[in-house]
Amino acid sequence: MRHLSIIACFITALLITSCKADIKQKDDYSIKIDSIIKIGTPRTFNGVVFIQQNGKEKYAKAFGYSDFNKKTPLEINDRFSTMSIAK
Structure with missing residues (x-):
């Protein structure tokens, strides 16, 4: 029974640390991309930025x-009319 408690604690610790790493990664993307968008160009960016990695x-x-x-x-869920974008 003691072995099950140790295994349960190990799995819980593993899950907690992996969740924190994922949150940090999202924050890194947010900071970098938001700063790029804020720099801007002659016109402000209008669109959706979506990044997916390993599903x-x-x-x-x-x-x-x-x-x-x-x-x-x-x-994010708005639809875009693409029309003729490649000629």
Whole structure:
């Protein structure tokens, strides 16, 4: 019975440390990408940045407006009309 307690403590510690590492990675992406977007260009960025690694979401954030006239903020699940982007 004592062995099960030791194994349970080990697994719990492993899960806690792996969760913290994932949170830190997301924070690193957030800081870096947000700073790049804030630097800007002649026009501000309007779109969604989504990063996925090994099937796990690392970063997802929408920037800009879905409707410039109404100042409706862009959301991650908004659809884009691509039209003719490659000629």
